[in-house]
Amino acid sequence: MRKKIVVGNWKMNKTFAEGLQLVEELLASQHDAAITKIIAPPFIHLSAITERVKSENGFEVAAQNCHQASKGAFTGEVSAEMIVSTGVKNVIIGHSERRIYLGEDSTMLAQKVNLALANNLTPIFCLGESLEDRNTNLHLEKVKQQLKEGLFHLSSTDFSKLIIAYEPVWAIGTGFTATTHQAQGMHNFIRAEINKKYGKQISESTAILYGGSCNAENAKDLFSCIDVDGGLVGGASLKANDFITIVNSFS
Numbered sequence: 001m002r003k004k005i006v007v008g009n010w011k012m013n014k015t016f017a018e019g020l021q022l023v024e025e026l027l028a029s030q031h032d033a034a035i036t037k038i039i040a041p042p043f044i045h046l047s048a049i050t051e052r053v054k055s056e057n058g059f060e061v062a063a064q065n066c067h068q069a070s071k072g073a074f075t076g077e078v079s080a081e082m083i084v085s086t087g088v089k090n091v092i093i094g095h096s097e098r099r100i101y102l103g104e105d106s107t108m109l110a111q112k113v114n115l116a117l118a119n120n121l122t123p124i125f126c127l128g129e130s131l132e133d134r135n136t137n138l139h140l141e142k143v144k145q146q147l148k149e150g151l152f153h154l155s156s157t158d159f160s161k162l163i164i165a166y167e168p169v170w171a172i173g174t175g176f177t178a179t180t181h182q183a184q185g186m187h188n189f190i191r192a193e194i195n196k197k198y199g200k201q202i203s204e205s206t207a208i209l210y211g212g213s214c215n216a217e218n219a220k221d222l223f224s225c226i227d228v229d230g231g232l233v234g235g236a237s238l239k240a241n242d243f244i245t246i247v248n249s250f251s
């Protein structure tokens with residue numbers, strides 16, 4: 001059985017006090033203990049939040065990024081080794097906001113994935129097409145290329161450790177969620193590509209999350225899709241009630 005996972009990507013939101021308050025509300029909530037719940041706060045909160053969460057009731061923590069070099073003169077950057085040294089287990093890699101605003105390309109992302117895995121961090125690897133790709137019917141090709149360039153150099157053993165998040169760029173922060181048909185179609189396509197490269201066992205056990213305006217109202221429908229194993233949630237993860245409603249949306 002594939003893991004069911006909901007990740008809350010806080011992006012650049014929440015002061016330290018606000019973040020700790022949100023974590024307290026999440027830990028105190030009535031949530032499904034069988035679902036893996038991953039909180040991804042800004043770097044500066046990671047250590048304290050990890051200390052507070054301590055894998056309580058299926059909660060884990062993720063960093064939102066790591067650098068592609070293991071260490072050195074990269075002012076302002078944070079390495080995979082530093083992240084893991086705070087007790088964090090997961091790292092988001094390849095979010096479209098970093099691909100678009102910070103120019104992160106596939107070569108860089110593949111290096112980040114390698115370093116994350118070498119440090120025993122689970123990469124939550126994001127991919128997804130732009131609106132233009134979707135409108136010109138290039139969405140499958142685009143996602144296939146991102147998979148190939150970012151991940152398909154990995155050994156089967158390494159590939160089987162990661163989580164994939166399909167986040168269509170046109171759905172992020174826009175309120176335009178993918179339909180269940182669009183989400184299921186893409187998740188099924190990604191799983192089929194993994195099957196071609198790594199075989200049935202790995203493709204069937206890889207968790208593929210949906211992200212892009214996933215909220216307390218639409219999560220149930222999205223999570224009912226056979227190839228959707230949970231969500232990578234932005235805006236709706238900033239309120240404990242909404243995030244927990246999403247966590248409790250698996251049928």
Ligand code: 13P
Pocket residue numbers: 009095167171172173174175211212213214232233234235236
């Ligand atoms: P929203 O849920 O705010 O659309 O953001 C999705 C996302 O980018 C999560 O990583």
